[in-house]
Amino acid sequence: MVSPRSLILGCALLTTTLALPTPQTTPTTSNHTCAITASDLTAIDPTTASCTSASATFATECADATRAAPALTSAFAKYAIHSPNVQAALVALMLFESASFKYAHNHFPAPGRPGQGTRNMQMAPFNEKYATDVFGADAVAAAKAGAQGDSSDAVLALVNARDEDSFGSAAWFLTTQCEASIVEGLAAGTEAGWEAYLVDCVGTSHDTARDASWIKAKEVLGA
Template structure:
């Protein structure tokens, strides 16, 4: 079951795509940042995000847009909460987020407009149900599972309700990439490898996210993120 899907250009934007659910389960990082990398310079995440295309100032008509000064501290807090300690991991997650949300411009799937698909991770409804329950225990206690892969799905109304709940706060939106990585992917070997080397990012996208990690658009966007985070060629964890 996949999580995110193929994207295609619409003028200047890439359209978030399909997600089917896969890689359930919980997994924690099994290694700690390498002490040999501890001298790395501090990361200016605002600058990194602006370099990657996040707006310095959102246009008034872009109601779902968030600028880099808003996004950066939210991502930093999410990395801390979900034990993401290496730039390599962060670069992979940010590259994915940038593609799916079109540089933090959209919170909801734009095409084909699937009910309940959203957050900057463009998670499908089933994942957002889990995320909503984690954000606020007791929420949707009467709902065990949801699926919605097209506009006419039987769970459309409930899926939209779930997404509305998740998006009530910017935390619900921007903590989702780290939450998914930490709690919904049980590919320990890939996650351990990604802490040291971004070459494992495409494996994460394929095995856990459930879409083509070798897609040309994804590879290009990820490469930009790797450059911005200064992790190309690094083979040991560079601490955040």
């Protein structure tokens, strides 16, 4: 039986009116659905339904499912992430790293690590690479030159200014910083593939606390 998700062709890229540097063009070869809905996200993690549980100190960073879903859809279209298993792994990673989309900057332990953030809590050197790919080297240099504090925080602010970029970093990292075998392993949906992604690509340990969201995301996204 053909999955209903495979019957929807293409993915609409979102646009914003924020006064940011123009992103660099990234070709997309989308011929398959990559749409993520708010209902998908709340089915995976019910706490994404609202931001009422977010820390008051950082409440502006919280993105609920309604806000996160179009940003994820945009990211998966841009980076041609069409496999439900791969989508599930990226969603699960972001849910864990951002405490269910409550944070876009590393704050813990206080005061946090400068420059670390986006929804997959990407380290500062990768955020600079990401910002350069998305906005260009001149925009990154301008952000750093105008920094009021740590220049890496200014770069993070640049990539966090739009949801599609903040939620897009995990897809960028997978498709530009990981071996092709990692993507293939995720697409297979196996625990070995998931562990290889976490350990050999992301560079973290396979904490079993990560598994529940990954398993649920595969189920919900039809993998």
